[in-house]
Amino acid sequence: MLTKLGTSGIEVSRVGLGLWPIAGMTTLEVSEQDSLLTIQQAFEGGINFFDTAYCYGTDGISERLLGLAVAACRDRVVIATKCGVHWDENLSRVNDASPARLQYEFDTSLQRLGTDFVDLLYLHSPDRKTPIEKSAQALLAIRESGKARAIGLSNATLEETCRFHAVCPLTAIQPRYNMLQREIEADLLPWAIEHGVAVVCYWPLMKGLLAGKMRRDFVFDPRDKRLSYPIFQPPLWDRAQDLLDELDAIAHELGLSIAQLVIAWTLAQPGITVALCGAKRPWQITETLAAQDVRLTSADLERIDKAIATCMPSLNAGS
Numbered sequence: 001m002l003t004k005l006g007t008s009g010i011e012v013s014r015v016g017l018g019l020w021p022i023a024g025m026t027t028l029e030v031s032e033q034d035s036l037l038t039i040q041q042a043f044e045g046g047i048n049f050f051d052t053a054y055c056y057g058t059d060g061i062s063e064r065l066l067g068l069a070v071a072a073c074r075d076r077v078v079i080a081t082k083c084g085v086h087w088d089e090n091l092s093r094v095n096d097a098s099p100a101r102l103q104y105e106f107d108t109s110l111q112r113l114g115t116d117f118v119d120l121l122y123l124h125s126p127d128r129k130t131p132i133e134k135s136a137q138a139l140l141a142i143r144e145s146g147k148a149r150a151i152g153l154s155n156a157t158l159e160e161t162c163r164f165h166a167v168c169p170l171t172a173i174q175p176r177y178n179m180l181q182r183e184i185e186a187d188l189l190p191w192a193i194e195h196g197v198a199v200v201c202y203w204p205l206m207k208g209l210l211a212g213k214m215r216r217d218f219v220f221d222p223r224d225k226r227l228s229y230p231i232f233q234p235p236l237w238d239r240a241q242d243l244l245d246e247l248d249a250i251a252h253e254l255g256l257s258i259a260q261l262v263i264a265w266t267l268a269q270p271g272i273t274v275a276l277c278g279a280k281r282p283w284q285i286t287e288t289l290a291a292q293d294v295r296l297t298s299a300d301l302e303r304i305d306k307a308i309a310t311c312m313p314s315l316n317a318g319s
């Protein structure tokens with residue numbers, strides 16, 4: 001079942017496939033063949049919403065593979081990409097949301113994707129040097145050229161979002177959101193509900209932790225960049241494991257996997273339009289996309305919320 005993306009008229013699946021993992025910049029053992037099969041499997045399983053970005057891979061591999069995978073079904077998929085973030089020669093992240101840079105990245109993205117338009121184009125992040133109104137103006141011009149059907153904004157504060165929206169009306173915002181990182185509930189979520197803007201959240205699985213396969217005794221490959229996130233280190237790691245124990249019991253009773261329970265909970269939160277689930281293997285997205293059809297009762301949701309409040313009282317695991 002599809003849902004509306006803000007007021008744009010675009011319809012999307014409630015689970016979107018996030019294509020950061022296939023860039024292979026933070027995840028290990030990524031292959032082009034698995035990546036293409038993952039995209040294909042997602043589409044065949046009912047996902048029509050694919051999320052990539054100019055900076056997903058130093059050479060744009062994520063956009064290229066997406067373009068290749070959906071070439072034969074372009075009119076049946078919703079492609080979202082982002083501009084405004086790139087890597088310098090030392091592989092350090094650079095936020096550059098100046099109009100000229102945004103135009104350059106967008107033109108490059110179209111070439112890599114092998115398409116002459118995208119459905120949704122986000123400003124990946126405000127850059128603190130460029131007034132956000134200027135970035136908004138640049139994206140508005142792209143939308144008016146017909147090469148982007150709708151515009152979105154990611155990683156912005158409420159104040160930045162309001163300023164952007166005043167210049168270039170937003171169809172969607174893309175903040176992080178999951179059971180452990182719920183800060184948008186205080187400001188961005190109510191704002192989005194009030195303004196009819198879709199909320200496409202990233203990290204619903206907290207980079208795989210909430211998929212429930214990495215348990216207490218999990219041994220990380222030292223090259224796994226997730227180790228640098230506070231939630232993957234003690235003491236938060238141990239508290240997250242306590243939460244996973246609780247979720248495991250609830251999921252078991254409902255005949256779901258932990259990942260499915262977590263995504264169903266995410267989609268049940270007021271104002272959340274889409275959960276962007278990253279995957280690099282077909283089985284991963286097959287598992288998580290099934291959560292689109294799960295309806296949790298209010299009693300189920302209360303049990304889950306109680307477990308979160310007990311195990312993770314601070315509700316913000318850091319980034």
Ligand SMILES: NC(=O)c1ccc[n+]([C@@H]2O[C@H](COP(=O)([O-])OP(=O)(O)OC[C@H]3O[C@@H](n4cnc5c(N)ncnc54)[C@H](OP(=O)(O)O)[C@@H]3O)[C@@H](O)[C@H]2O)c1
Pocket residue numbers: 017018019020021027028051052124154155174201202203204205206207208209211212213259276277278279280283284285287288
């Ligand atoms: N706008 C932004 O700034 C921004 C930032 C971050 C992400 N995003 C978008 O949001 C998407 C989601 O974020 P994400 O990919 O970083 O993280 P995520 O969706 O929270 O987690 C993805 C990881 O979870 C694991 N996983 C997925 N399904 C699983 C399953 N069924 N069972 C076990 N493990 C599973 C995989 O890890 P393994 O590697 O262990 O297989 C996968 O790489 C991204 O792909 C991207 O499109 C946007």
